[in-house]
Amino acid sequence: MTEPDETASFRLGYVPGATPGKWARIWAERRPDVPFELVGATTDEVVDQVRAGALDAGVVRLPIDRAGLHAIPLYTEVTVAVVPKDHVLTAVDEAGLEDLSDEIVLRPHDDTLPWPGALPGRSPAFDSPTTAEAIELVAAGVGVLVLPLSLARLHHRRDLAHRPVTDAPQSGVVLTWPDAENTELMEEFIGVVRGRTANSSRTPRPGGPPPSAPSPASRGRTKRRAARRR
Numbered sequence: 001m002t003e004p005d006e007t008a009s010f011r012l013g014y015v016p017g018a019t020p021g022k023w024a025r026i027w028a029e030r031r032p033d034v035p036f037e038l039v040g041a042t043t044d045e046v047v048d049q050v051r052a053g054a055l056d057a058g059v060v061r062l063p064i065d066r067a068g069l070h071a072i073p074l075y076t077e078v079t080v081a082v083v084p085k086d087h088v089l090t091a092v093d094e095a096g097l098e099d100l101s102d103e104i105v106l107r108p109h110d111d112t113l114p115w116p117g118a119l120p121g122r123s124p125a126f127d128s129p130t131t132a133e134a135i136e137l138v139a140a141g142v143g144v145l146v147l148p149l150s151l152a153r154l155h156h157r158r159d160l161a162h163r164p165v166t167d168a169p170q171s172g173v174v175l176t177w178p179d180a181e182n183t184e185l186m187e188e189f190i191g192v193v194r195g196r197t198a199n200s201s202r203t204p205r206p207g208g209p210p211p212s213a214p215s216p217a218s219r220g221r222t223k224r225r226a227a228r229r230r
Contacts, residue, residue: 008034008185009034009035009036009037010027010031010034010035010036010037010056010057010185010188010189011037011039011054011055011056012024012036012037012038012039012055012056012057012058012059012189013039013040013041013045013046013049013050013055013057013058013059013060014038014039014040014041014046014058014059014060015040015041015042015043015046015058015059015060015061015112015173016040016042016131016151016154017077017148017150017151017153017154018059018150018173019150020038020059021038023189023192023193024036024038026192027188027189027192029198030188030192030198031185031188034185039055042110043060043061043064043112046058046059046060046176047060047064047065047069047176050069050176050177050178051068051069051178053178056177056183056185056186056189057175057176057177057186057189058175058176058177059074059173059174059175060173060174060176061112061148061171061172061173061174062114062171062172062173062174063114064174064176066176068178068179069176069177069178069179070176070177070178070179071174071175071176072174072175072190073172073173073174074173074174074175074193075172075173076170076171076172076173077148077149077150077170077171077172077173078148078149078164078170079113079146079147079148079149079164079165079168079169079170079171080146080147080148080149080152080162080163080164080165081095081100081144081145081146081162081163081165081168082135082138082144082145082146082147082152082155082160082161082162083138083144083160083161083162083163084138084139084141084159084160084161085158085159085160085161087144087161089144089161089163090161090163092163093163093164094163094164094165094166095163095164095165095166096165096166096167097120097165097167097168098120100120100121100144100146100165101120101121102121102122103120103121103122103143103144104121104122104123104124104142104143104144105119105120105121105122105123105124105143105144105145105146106124106127106128106134106137106138106142106143106144106145107119107124107127107134108127108128108129108130108131108133108134108145109127109128109129109130110129110130110131111131111147112147112148112151112171113146113147113148113168113169113170113171114169114171115169116169119146120146121144124137124142124143131145131147131151131155132155135155135157135160138160139157139159139160146165146168148170148171149162149164175190175193
């Protein structure tokens, strides 16, 4: 495990809809000596910057090319349909793809869902370049939009509503970083993400004493307990 230099910082890329703020707050409490930087970008941009060493790690949506990268699952997002607030779909708690068969279903160029084939429903006259623009079309009554819940919340509008679509593809979110020897800071961040407490972290506190070896008395007690078990 490599050590950081004196001017080290930790740079985390994240995609729209991801919320790494909690991790940033925990990092600030545990490692106030190391600046923590958040960089918003698309999945492709984050992956490219992680490979280039411009970012230490990234929170991205699958699928990605994992060559040369670690990737650990964080969570799978609920998929929802965004519709106007007075749409018939708002009368139910959840929907299926069949319920969208008569709808114009928008698919922006930055769609993050791994559709195995054609989208449900009818195709729009053109595809919106971005999710934000597709949301504007939904608000104008042009169609509906199926996307991860976090993006629906990110683009929330008072005149729109969303409902879970139970049989739609789902978006998996992972933490990715270079497939190489982990730095001390990377180990620290993995501990934050996995919910390890400061005391259970694998990494030493800055300026803290090294882990102490068991005392002879402690070793003796351990041996006696092992002998009794035999």
